[in-house]
Amino acid sequence: xxxxxxxxxxxxxxxxxxxxxxAGLIEILPNFAEASRxxxxxxxxxxxxxxxxxxxxxxxxxxxxxxxxxxxxxxTDRYGQYSLSGEYAYDRPFLWGSKRTGPDLHxxxxxxxxxxxxxxxxxxxxxxxxxxxxxYKHMFTNKADIATAYAEAVTVKNLFNTPYGDDIKxxxxxxxxxxxxxxxxxxxxxxxxxxxxxKDAVAKxxxxxxxxxxxxxxxxxxxRYAAAK
Amino acid sequence: xxxNAALExxxxxxxxxxxxxxxxxxxxxxxGTLIAAQLAWPELNYLFxxxxxxxxxxxxxxxxxxxGFTVSGVFATFYYSAQRVLKVSMAESKxxxxxxxxxxVLYFIAAASMVITELMGITQNKExxxxxxPLDLLIVVIWVLWGVAMFGLIGIRREKALYISMWYFIACxxxxxxxxxxxxxxxxxxxxxxxxxxxMHSVSMYSGTNDALVQWWWGHNAVAFVFTVPIVAxxxxxxxxxxxxxxxxxxxxxxxxxxxxxxxLWAGSHHLLWSTVPDWMQTMGSIFSVVLILPSWxxxxxxxxxxxxxxxxxxxxxxIKFMVLASTFYMLSTLEGPIQAIKSVNAIxxxxxxxxxxxxxxxxxxxxxxxxxxxxxxxPRMFKREIYSKKLIxxxxxxxxxxxxxxxxxxxxxxxxxxxxxxAVDEYGNLMYSFIDTVTVLHPYYAIRALAGILYLTGFVMFxxxxxxxxxxxxxxxxxxxxxxxxx
Numbered sequence: 001x002x003x004x005x006x007x008x009x010x011x012x013x014x015x016x017x018x019x020x021x022x023a024g025l026i027e028i029l030p031n032f033a034e035a036s037r038x039x040x041x042x043x044x045x046x047x048x049x050x051x052x053x054x055x056x057x058x059x060x061x062x063x064x065x066x067x068x069x070x071x072x073x074x075x076t077d078r079y080g081q082y083s084l085s086g087e088y089a090y091d092r093p094f095l096w097g098s099k100r101t102g103p104d105l106h107x108x109x110x111x112x113x114x115x116x117x118x119x120x121x122x123x124x125x126x127x128x129x130x131x132x133x134x135x136y137k138h139m140f141t142n143k144a145d146i147a148t149a150y151a152e153a154v155t156v157k158n159l160f161n162t163p164y165g166d167d168i169k170x171x172x173x174x175x176x177x178x179x180x181x182x183x184x185x186x187x188x189x190x191x192x193x194x195x196x197x198x199k200d201a202v203a204k205x206x207x208x209x210x211x212x213x214x215x216x217x218x219x220x221x222x223x224r225y226a227a228a229k
Numbered sequence: 230x231x232x233n234a235a236l237e238x239x240x241x242x243x244x245x246x247x248x249x250x251x252x253x254x255x256x257x258x259x260x261g262t263l264i265a266a267q268l269a270w271p272e273l274n275y276l277f278x279x280x281x282x283x284x285x286x287x288x289x290x291x292x293x294x295x296x297g298f299t300v301s302g303v304f305a306t307f308y309y310s311a312q313r314v315l316k317v318s319m320a321e322s323k324x325x326x327x328x329x330x331x332x333x334v335l336y337f338i339a340a341a342s343m344v345i346t347e348l349m350g351i352t353q354n355k356e357x358x359x360x361x362x363p364l365d366l367l368i369v370v371i372w373v374l375w376g377v378a379m380f381g382l383i384g385i386r387r388e389k390a391l392y393i394s395m396w397y398f399i400a401c402x403x404x405x406x407x408x409x410x411x412x413x414x415x416x417x418x419x420x421x422x423x424x425x426x427x428x429m430h431s432v433s434m435y436s437g438t439n440d441a442l443v444q445w446w447w448g449h450n451a452v453a454f455v456f457t458v459p460i461v462a463x464x465x466x467x468x469x470x471x472x473x474x475x476x477x478x479x480x481x482x483x484x485x486x487x488x489x490x491x492x493x494l495w496a497g498s499h500h501l502l503w504s505t506v507p508d509w510m511q512t513m514g515s516i517f518s519v520v521l522i523l524p525s526w527x528x529x530x531x532x533x534x535x536x537x538x539x540x541x542x543x544x545x546x547x548x549i550k551f552m553v554l555a556s557t558f559y560m561l562s563t564l565e566g567p568i569q570a571i572k573s574v575n576a577i578x579x580x581x582x583x584x585x586x587x588x589x590x591x592x593x594x595x596x597x598x599x600x601x602x603x604x605x606x607x608x609p610r611m612f613k614r615e616i617y618s619k620k621l622i623x624x625x626x627x628x629x630x631x632x633x634x635x636x637x638x639x640x641x642x643x644x645x646x647x648x649x650x651x652x653a654v655d656e657y658g659n660l661m662y663s664f665i666d667t668v669t670v671l672h673p674y675y676a677i678r679a680l681a682g683i684l685y686l687t688g689f690v691m692f693x694x695x696x697x698x699x700x701x702x703x704x705x706x707x708x709x710x711x712x713x714x715x716x717x
Contacts, residue, residue: 002483006391009383009399016400016490021407023494023517027510028442035438035506054430058350060284066580070503074652077660085505088437093355096441096504100580101268103664130669134267134274134282142279148426151418155432159416170423 039086041225044153044162045216047178048185048207051149052216055209056095059136064101067220080107080221090162102133109221114192117214122195136210140198144212146182150175186211189218238312239320240611242329246305247604247611249337251693253297254597258689260290262682269675280348288359289347294592295357295455297340302600303459304336304375307398309607310466311379314394315386325381332374339367351429355444357451358412362431365413372409376402393482397462400490404454412447438505442498449497456596458489460559461528463603468532468552471606472542473712477534481527488524492517499570502579511572518570525563532556546713547622551602554630558594562587577652582671583644590637593629593685601692608699609714613706616716617698625691632684635677643674 005012045053056062069075071082083106088094112120116127121139124131154170156162167178183202189211190202198208267273267283274282308329312318319326343360346352352359360368379402383391391399415431435443469476476482498506498514533556536542542549565587569578578584605622609615616622650670653661704717 002487003390006396007389009380009391012391012396013399013403016396017403017407019487019490020400020404020494023491024407024411024446027495027498027513028439028446031507031510032439035442036436057352057354059279059282060288060350060352060354062354062356063284063287068504070576070579072503072576072652074654074660078651078664083505085438088441088505091437092433092435092440093353094437094440094444095354098356098500098580099582099584101668128665130665132268132271132668134271134284136279136282138279145427148418148430151422151426151430152432154422154425155416155418158421160436170421170425172423172425174423175425 035085036089037086038089039084042087042089043224044090044156044164045219045224046185047146047149047153047168047182048144048189048212048215049219050152050216051144051146051182051207052212052214052219053095054145054149054152055139055213056216059139061105062095062097064097064099064133066097066100066104067106068096069104069106075104079104080110090156092156092160105217105220107221109218109223111221112217114189114214114218115194117217118193118195118210121210121213139209139213140195142209143201144207144209146179146207146212147175149212150178150182183207185215189214236312236316236318237320238309238318239326240309240607241326242319242333243305243308243607244611245333246301246308247607247696249340250298250301250305250600250604251696253293253301253340254689255686255693257290257293257298258682258686260286260293262679262686264290265675265682266679269672269679285348285350288352288356289344291357292343292347292359293340295451296343299455299592299596299600300336302463302604303401303455304333306463306466306600306603306607307379307459309611310394310463311382311398314388314392314466315382316388317382317386319382322381322385325378325385328374328381329378332371332378335367335371335374339364339371342367346429353413353415353431353433355412355433355440356448358409358444358447361429362413362415362417363429365409365415368409372402372406376406392466393476393486394462394466396486397458397465400486401454401459401462404450404458408447408450408454412443441501441504442506442510445500446494446497449500450494452591453489453493456592457493457525460555460596460599461489463599464528464532464552464556467599467603467606468535468549468556471546471548471552471602471712471714472536472539474535474537474539477531477537481531485524485527485531488527489521492521492524496521496570499575502570502572502575515570515572518567522563522567526560529556529560529563542713547619547626547716548602548605548714550626551598551605554626555595555598555602558590558598558633562591562595565590577648578644581644581648582640582674583648586637586640586644589640590633593636594633597689598629601689604696605692606714608696609706609716610709612700612703613709614699614703615706616714617695617703619716621691621695622716625688625695628691629685629688632681632688635681635684639674639677639681643671643678646670646674 069079069083120127121136123135124133153168157164186202186207190199201208264283264286414434417431419428495517498510499518502511647667650662650667655661
């Protein structure tokens with residue numbers, strides 16, 4: 001049979017494809033629907049938080065930080081309750097990471113504050129002496145892309161039934177009329193910060209990346225269950 | 230059908246990919262060395278503003294060495310060896326030749342765009358699948374063109390039976406196509422939101438745990454079908470060619486090939502041990518990872534035994550050295566991987582530097598060694614000149630071997646140290662170390678790894694210099710060498 005296959009490239013290719021394809025079917029499909037369901041009471045990310053997630057992606061935080069607390073005592077002692085599948089239902093893409101050069105962040109919102117993040121992102125060694133993390137000062141001047149974050153919210157609402165309100169809908173006008181809500185959320189974060197340039201920018205109606213990022217980091221943890229509690 | 234008259238092979242496309250392999254290899258390894266040094270000396274993060282941080286450069290390093298260097302090497306060796314094992318010249322079909330040239334042009338555009346977009350932070354943020362949707366579409370086109378060229382060449386072949394290398398190239402083509410398509414399923418948000426925001430942005434069709442499963446089904450098998458399958462294709466071609474020895478066992482190559490195809494795909498979930506994917510999938514990943522030793526070692530042993538009775542060549546021919554050591558590192562790496570895929574070991578190893586350590590004994594010791602040896606073998610045949618310097622190859626070999634050993638030993642120690650410190654508790658059961666303690670302790674190992682990077686990069690520069698000299702100013706050959714590559 002193998003000799004025959006080697007002389008018939010088409011059937012050889014078909015054979016290879018069948019052999020490599022079915023592992024994926026068996027391992028990925030059976031659990032697909034169940035793994036898409038959120039845990040009870042979990043709310044999706046706000047548009048500002050989504051914009052922060054984009055900053056997290058843009059500067060590739062997953063190079064050094066995981067978002068996956070494994071079910072070991074050493075991990076739950078350090079980071080809190082181990083991670084559950086349904087907690088990731090609104091994470092597109094998943095941001096578990098594969099390397100912990102820095103600590104896990106899946107519940108960082110439970111034990112770090114806006115103030116701490118501001119200091120840390122400006123100069124990591126100011127709050128963690130010995131840290132090898134680079135400073136991310138450009139986040140204090142670069143502006144977050146809230147339009148794209150809004151577009152993502154519209155997309156996941158319409159295509160994947162992510163439960164956003166009726167005020168998130170397609171179109172540039174809809175985005176313009178939604179903008180004040182994003183800005184109001186950003187103002188709350190900026191009020192707890194001390195960097196004057198950031199405060200001035202937000203007052204002018206602009207949202208620096210750092211504000212969106214902190215909104216996202218603060219959302220990692222119990223605060224996204226607030227509605228249910 | 231078969232004629233014994235020598236064919237005049239057309240190496241235009243193989244040469245083009247040889248050049249890009251050298252350029253991207255240098256760039257990718259330079260970035261790799263820089264980010265290794267950044268972990269030891271964080272001040273190095275600020276050389277290029279926001280574009281120079283470890284986090285921004287790390288995917289650039291992986292993408293340039295995978296899609297720049299390795300894939301160039303795969304295409305270069307494919308367009309060289311496929312003609313020869315199929316006994317047909319690229320020049321015989323204008324169509325195939327045209328498709329291959331177009332593929333190269335698009336490949337170069339895609340690779341350059343990849344570098345630019347990743348520096349800008351435009352990314353899907355899925356590991357080894359960072360490129361956003363417009364680039365993904367371009368890559369699909371490039372891949373289809375490769376398939377057309379491959380099956381076009383097969384269609385006009387004179388040698389009816391496909392040689393082992395061709396099996397692996399076909400598998401590389403099919404496997405990557407399937408995995409790449411499914412993992413990159415995403416919706417461009419610009420079109421679904423009525424024209425709001427960036428046109429480059431997309432959102433994954435899968436969420437959370439499902440996305441993780443699809444991603445590591447890809448991530449693990451990208452390793453299979455880019456770092457293993459086509460590299461095995463290379464060694465099956467170049468080792469017998471360079472040594473003049475016949476492949477030791479046909480049956481073993483059959484078993485290894487079909488075994489590898491069947492088993493590899495199952496093992497992807499070993500990247501998700503102790504995560505939120507169901508337990509049975511994790512266990513399947515562990516088991517199949519261990520089974521994977523069989524086909525992997527099957528190929529490696531088949532190659533080592535091909536040298537049976539001719540081990541003297543190991544001392545006489547540095548290219549044989551490269552290939553035999555590549556095979557050996559392949560064995561080391563494919564034993565280490567399954568060990569890390571055992572759940573209790575994984576509990577310590579996962580998230581630590583042992584993982585990049587494992588990756589690099591594979592990519593530096595196996596993938597890059599094999600590609601460089603293959604390109605060295607091709608050079609005298611493509612450029613009709615002898616290799617510029619044997620001494621330089623010897624020096625490069627020992628420098629890079631030292632580098633690989635320093636790299637993986639330092640990362641083994643770093644990884645196990647950190648894994649143990651994360652879980653260490655005092656007599657009352659409290660955690661003994663704060664996280665930062667487990668970082669600062671790694672400084673010496675990070676410094677050793679950076680040194681390893683510098684050594685390996687230096688070796689690569691020696692390779693590049695030797696190749697350029699071979700192309701331009703080495704002694705010309707009057708006829709094609711039969712087996713051992715001539716070198717001065």
